[in-house]
Amino acid sequence: MRYECIKAKTLLSKREMLAEDWFHINRSLNAYRGCEHGCVYCDGMSEYYHVDNFTSHIRIKENAPEILRKELKRLGFSSQQELETETLWSFLPKDDATRLAMKNPRRIVIGVCGGVSDGYQPAEKEHRITRQILETLLDFRLPAMILTKSDLVLRDIDLLKELNDVAFANVVFTITLHDDDKRKIIEPRAASTPDRFAALKELRKAGIFGGVMATPIVPWIGTTYENMEGLATEAKGAGAEFILFGAMTLKPGRQKEHFLSVIRKHFPGEFDKIKALYANDNKYGNPMWKRQPINTMLLGHEICKKVGIRDRSVRHTLPFENEVNYRVLGILLDIVFYQRYMLGKPLDMSKPFHDLSIKLEKGVENLKVLLDERRLKEGLSINDEMVSIVRQIIETGTCQYMENLLSNLSEYEIGNQAMVISDEESGDWKKEKV
Ligand code: SF4
Numbered sequence: 477m478r479y480e481c482i483k484a485k486t487l488l489s490k491r492e493m494l495a496e497d498w499f500h501i502n503r504s505l506n507a508y509r510g511c512e513h514g515c516v517y518c519d520g521m522s523e524y525y526h527v528d529n530f531t532s533h534i535r536i537k538e539n540a541p542e543i544l545r546k547e548l549k550r551l552g553f554s555s556q557q558e559l560e561t562e563t564l565w566s567f568l569p570k571d572d573a574t575r576l577a578m579k580n581p582r583r584i585v586i587g588v589c590g591g592v593s594d595g596y597q598p599a600e601k602e603h604r605i606t607r608q609i610l611e612t613l614l615d616f617r618l619p620a621m622i623l624t625k626s627d628l629v630l631r632d633i634d635l636l637k638e639l640n641d642v643a644f645a646n647v648v649f650t651i652t653l654h655d656d657d658k659r660k661i662i663e664p665r666a667a668s669t670p671d672r673f674a675a676l677k678e679l680r681k682a683g684i685f686g687g688v689m690a691t692p693i694v695p696w697i698g699t700t701y702e703n704m705e706g707l708a709t710e711a712k713g714a715g716a717e718f719i720l721f722g723a724m725t726l727k728p729g730r731q732k733e734h735f736l737s738v739i740r741k742h743f744p745g746e747f748d749k750i751k752a753l754y755a756n757d758n759k760y761g762n763p764m765w766k767r768q769p770i771n772t773m774l775l776g777h778e779i780c781k782k783v784g785i786r787d788r789s790v791r792h793t794l795p796f797e798n799e800v801n802y803r804v805l806g807i808l809l810d811i812v813f814y815q816r817y818m819l820g821k822p823l824d825m826s827k828p829f830h831d832l833s834i835k836l837e838k839g840v841e842n843l844k845v846l847l848d849e850r851r852l853k854e855g856l857s858i859n860d861e862m863v864s865i866v867r868q869i870i871e872t873g874t875c876q877y878m879e880n881l882l883s884n885l886s887e888y889e890i891g892n893q894a895m896v897i898s899d900e901e902s903g904d905w906k907k908e909k910v
Contacts, residue, residue, distance in 0.1 A: 477512060477532055479599055484537040488547045488586070498720065499648065500791045500809075501621050502837075504587035505544065507605040509535035511593045513625055513666040516738045517692055517724055519761070520592040522731040527592075534599050541608035548616050551584075555615045583794060585644070586613065590623025598665070600628060610635045619644035619794055623689060625651075625666035627675035636684050644794050646685040649676050652698055654706030661742045662694060673714045680715035687711070687789060690776070691722030695753055695763070696746045697739075699770050701779070708776075708783040718786040721776025723768060725761030726754045732761075773818050777885055788813050800844045804869045805836040807878055814881050828862055843870055 489504045511520060514531040521530045537543075545555070588609055589595025595606035606622075610632060613620050620639060622629060629636075629647055639645045649672045653659040656669045667675070679686050688711040693699055704721060711719040726732045732754060740747045753763045773787075780787035791809050793802040808829045815826040835856060840846075846855040847870055852863045868875035 477534065478529070479534050479536060481538045481603075482509070482535045483539050484543055486547070487537070487540055487543040488551075499587060499621050499623070499646075499789055501585045501587035503584050504591050505540070505609070506589050506591055506593045507537050507540045507595050507609060508589070508593040508597060508599060509537070512597045512599065513594055513663060515625075515663040515666065516735050517662065517694060517726065517731075519725065519727065519731065521734060522727040522761075523729045524727060525592055534597070536599055536603050536605060538603070538605065540605050541612045544609060544612050545615075548612075548618070553616050553618065556617065557615060583618065583643075583796070585619045585621055585794070588613075588620045588622045590648075590650075594624050594626060594666075595622060596624045596626035596628040598628075600626075607632050607635065610639060614639045614642070617643045619646075621646040621648065623648045623650060625649065625663060625672060627667045627671045630675050630678060633679065633682055633684075636679070637682055640684050642795075644685070644792065646792070647676070647679050648687050648689050648789070649673075650689045650691065651707060651711070652690055652693055654703050654710065658697060661738065662697070669710075673710050676711075676716060677714040685717060685790075685792060687716040687718040687720070687786075688714075689722075690719050692724030693721055693772050694724055695750055696769050697743055699768075699772060699775075701775070704772075704776060705779050705783070708779045708785055712783050712785045716785065717790050718788055719776070719780060720788050721772050721779075723763065723772045726763070727759065727761035728754075728757040774885070777818060798842055800842065800870060801836055801840065803873065804843055804866055805833055807869050807874060808833045808836070811878055811881060814885065818885060819881070828858070832856065832858060832862060832866075 487505045509527050510530050510533055511518065512531065512534055518530065519525075520527060527535075548555075589606060595609075600606050610620060614635065620643075622645075624647070636645045636647065651669055651672050653662060653669060659666075659669050666672075676686055676688070688707065690704070690707050690711075693704065698704075708719050726735055736747070736751055739750055749769075753767050754761075756762075756764050777787045788810065791802065791806045793799055811829045812826045812833060815821040815829075816823070836843075841855055843852070843866065846852045847867055852858070852866055853860070856862075856866070858866070865875045865877050
């Protein structure tokens, strides 16, 4: 393994992400380039990211905390340190957190690593870059979401608790294989499956938000009912707020070549099927969707319902956010998610929900006040149907539209001896006993 300390020029992603992002973050950063965990399906290996020797040459962005501090200031945020030395704001309420919230521009939730590197990979033990990033966010009172496959995150539990108290901290573990022998082949240098669940349990006990990203589920090897139900049951036992199942993408080039060479060696019986599934060489790595062994999300939805755990991440209300507005936003995002990703409905159908979600995410007047003053329609520039949906959510916590969607999804429920699989001839989804 080769380690190299480098100086980063920039850190935060440039573009603000959309409201329907699966983890409800609007910026992200990576403290490392490359990842020692060496998951055989890792997207980071692809030529698309221009990182050679992704799993064996780890570049450590040693100045990442410093760059982050500069970039946050450029975005208009102030740190606690600055607040303490300022007199200009002394007329504001004394509570520091309130003063910061009043002064700072719209809050951002930062995805700390987990995009194309793991912030808690082995190099973090010595270099502590992710820890310093969390310290910086704590100083700015800004929320963080961490996606990891390592129990090293427990080292920072003190910091995460503090951050959670003043802003918000959410730790999501990627866990894709219940059987740890298979995990050793597919995610060779990541923490074991039991260790990841144990770490999640400890964080949840400490009051930190968290769930499980069961993505990517490797076709045939991970798409068994046994694997997915096992993961959902463990997630529930660990106190996860949700488990999100998703399919695997495989970009043509070195990512696909490496993945297939491992499958050929360790799972020869699955090799031909998997190779054929990605024979389309889609540039984003999408498989031939209707040739997948199962519809991972739909089966995931059914299993989650049976186990009693949420099947998608939660849009939490952050400190200083309006409770009612963000409860409505949460339901709108669920509608978009179920329509787009689970039922595969055309984009047009979810557009009004998506557009309103973006508005609410950016901040609008208190919806309860708008409702009471009969100003929802003009205040949000929405049609009568959307007014009715928003009103129902404010008054009851859900809406008929959402209930109908859920009953559409229940049509796919088939019991634990069957799968939603693709029909070889027509390519359509069908239910079949297994
Ligand atoms: S932990 Fe994530 S970034 Fe690291 S090798 Fe695995 S998939 Fe890639």
